[in-house]
Amino acid sequence: MAMDTSLTLHFLLPTLLFFSFSFFLLLKHKKPKSPPLPPGPTPWPLVGNLPHIFFNKPAFRWILALMKHMNTDIACIRLGRVPVIAVTCPDIAREFLRTHDAIFASRPRTMGTEYSGRGFINVTSSPLGEQWKKMRRVVASELMTRPRLNWLAPKRVEEADNFVRYLYEHCRRDGCGGAVVDVREAARQYSGNVIRKMMFNRRYFGLGRDDGGPGFEEIEHVEALFRVVSFEYSFAVADYLTWLRWLDLDGHEKEMKKAIGVVNKYHEPLIDERIRKWRWGSDGRVKKEPEDLLDLMILVEDADGKPLLTSEEIKALAADLIIATVDNPPNAAEWAIAEMLNQPHILQRAVEEIDRVVGKERLVQESDLPQLNYIKACAREAFRIHPVAPFNLPHMSTSDAIVAGYFIPKGSQVLLSRTGLGRNPKVWHNPLLFKPERHLTSESAQVELLEPNLRFISFSTGRRGCMGAPLGSTMTVMLLARLLQGFTWTVPEGKPPGIDLTESTNDLFLAKPLHAHASPRLPSHVYPAAP
Template identity: 55%
Template sequence: MEKYPVSFYIACIILNLLLAVIIIFKWAVCRKRRSLPPGPIGLPIFGCLIQMIINKPTFQWIHKVMDDMHTEIACIILGRVHVISVTSPELAREFLKKQDIIFSSRPYCMSSRLSTNGYLTAIFSPMGDQWKKMRGVLALHVLSPAKHRWLHDKRMEEADNLVRYVYNQCKNSSESGSLVNVRVAARQYCGNVIRKLIFGKRYFGNGMEDGGPGIEEEEHVAALFKILSSLFAFSIADYVPWLELFDFDGHKGILKKAIGSVSKFHDPEIHDRIQTWKKGMRANEEDILDVLVNLKDPKGAPLLTIEEIKGQIIEMMIATVDNPSNAIEWALAEMINQPEILKRASAELDLVVGRNRLVQESDLNKLIYVKACAKEAFRLHPIAPFNVPHVSMEDTTVAGYSIPKGSHVLLSRTGLGRNPRIWEEPLKYKPDRHLKDDASEVVLVDSELNMLSFSTGKRGCAGVVLGSTMTTMLFARLLHGFTWNAPPDEPIIDLTESKYDTLRAKPLFAVAKPRLSSNVYQQLQN
């Protein structure tokens, strides 16, 4: 084989390097010419995927990039996808209010495809006829005001069970109270509520005599949170689809395992219910599953396939358990560290409800300060760093920047809620900032997008009423039913966030002690 001098190989290397530099330069010039939002320079074809892989967790890297560039809007190219990150309320309103129709779709990607049973659901599916169909099902038949009233008693059963569960941990303890895992109590309350609303049952198994979760419910809720942790979690395969086969970051495997675990509990219930109706063994609709099974199209045929029912139920489950449980765990931790806030919230409950009965849903509108405390937790401690991605359905311009068709728009929950331009002392827990001078109603949604709790627009959360009710009831029952203090070995609650997400680094353990008349708790035992 003919050999070439060393200078020849050196020249080849130099030429290849020059070619790479030219390609990157042209790519950067093209980016500038299109007036994209500012962002890091990546590589042709792969964009900033390498930076994304190296800098974990990705949401922290994105926020650091924006901080370093002193920008409230950034464009980070991952594969061939333009990811637009936003921390400005003014720009957020441009995307989700002024140009809401353009940005009303969702991504086609691995994580959403698996989570939605093949894009069959209402929340995470891209814009199209299937989304319109399922959105209509939720709005008209599942989450309507009439259905909310219809399901009232089921929600109250689980609110009662929450108090029973915490009280049973206290009643055999010393006078000083009992140490309670607030994360378990809050998550299982949320899981119990949505299981009761959908399936008409609290437990998939035998449950626990004290009202706590059985092993089946622990596995079920844990799997729901696993799905949430890998859904739109900056998986490589979400931006370079052909790499899905290799599952480099493990997200596909995590999702499939978690979905399989959830389906293990859901599918037998769904199949049995369908057969029960077919055999005429059930006469009246009693829960959401009954409603979904019995929906008919104009020709009298079932409106939903069994796969649509399965997918939509999983989606409703994961959309229900996260926000209320996370907000209340954080709120209680913050309030234990600021006892004057905790005392004020408890005093409001005593004024509105008294100590001889439990707080009811009819009381919630009067709990102005309690709601302000919950809203402040949504602002300061959101369940996720970004909202569910919105996808641009056409080329457009926002604030003078070009936003290409197919861009993924991520509104930063932490960036909006902690924006120092908008919020005074943004890192301090201050519920009073949400109170109006006329002491009028506090709502957990911010329509001006100065913070993001339930989103807004065509893709706004269809379950705002249910989510707000669950959040306020969970919080009110814990604050009304018990006093809360830091553990003896931890006089100040540690408020450290997890390294990997926006949850608390450790579950909240706090000392609970009953504060109502003893007969109130005794009635729950019967």
């Protein structure tokens, strides 16, 4: 009996070992190794790479320098426990926002967007969900449609005329030879005037100025809007270590509260009063026609004929649209003029196109813009080299994904580098050279400011793409065209030849606002007269 047991064990043991080893090989073959995370710096326990961000400001310059040092087009920087994925390659960017758009269609909740979105009820920065879908439907079907933009065109033209009149009066006041203009301030106030007119049907919050220029209120309003933009997504420590928010270690929350307080100070009384008039009929307004975007938001109804938007949602959406409109056009125009002053042949060609298409006996109108291909190419080139922000608004993944052969975990934040894409030497020849001709593919092809292939970012694409791209494009090209048509621009007398194109350390604006000499170049009767 003992011998039988010994023989049985002698036979079974090798058999068991054989099958165990075969099963192990089978499992190993069926379960391939998971793709790695994108390359990146070694994170610290608990805090990840937040110390690098905190002590290497601005964060965007550190991230791009790191990626260049690592020779990678995609990187993973861990901030707290959040993987932040930075991208500088158009092919990878398209994989995120086209192939896997549904997965990356949400937004992270940040301290800044909590303030600007009134608790995440707006459209631009709200996370994926029913609230975002509701607000997106309102914008797409009620506010930013082509008929609505056409309906609002007279307000935009009025402000473009006001802008030219203001610059003309400024030149005349300083003498017939022209005057030095702060192009940044003038362009930003143009954008502020346009969106205030479209939203509230008014140019000024206060009395304004007789020459069409901004008053204290308008200057404060626009400055606050730019502050809000800079702190919506600012790598605040509290966005990644929420239990430290009460300390406000980097001071971002204090700055954001101050800036959004200024915005609300001007917006809220107007919105509250308008809601009372429309919904309670305090002045019989319910019998009148809507005049602006605010009226449309108040009047939009649900399936039961009841107001669709609450007062809080109206305030959030109004601020959202104003903030999204005010920054891109003036930044592109300021950089384009600066680059043109350093390359006079580009400036001459742009002016010649306007004179050929429009002439000198009337001002450029929106109907002329489709024919101004070279002007649009100049604006497009400004967007490419000199974007208004280092990254696009972050996209957050709602599930695990494999992108460009790398594992992207659920909850990751994806940042497309605007400078990394637009200045990528693998995509653009001599990428730092301002060369509008690179966007002119043929004489018959229309130049568009939108770049769907993400070789640079003017207006984003995909589910979270900018629904106001047609408006932003129109405002940008109109601003640049009116500047070039109405005035001759030169470097101010007594200044070094050429414009210093150095970027600011902490952002992508010119380090010093562009001051250029402007002199009228059209007959005096063409310039708009004071109302």
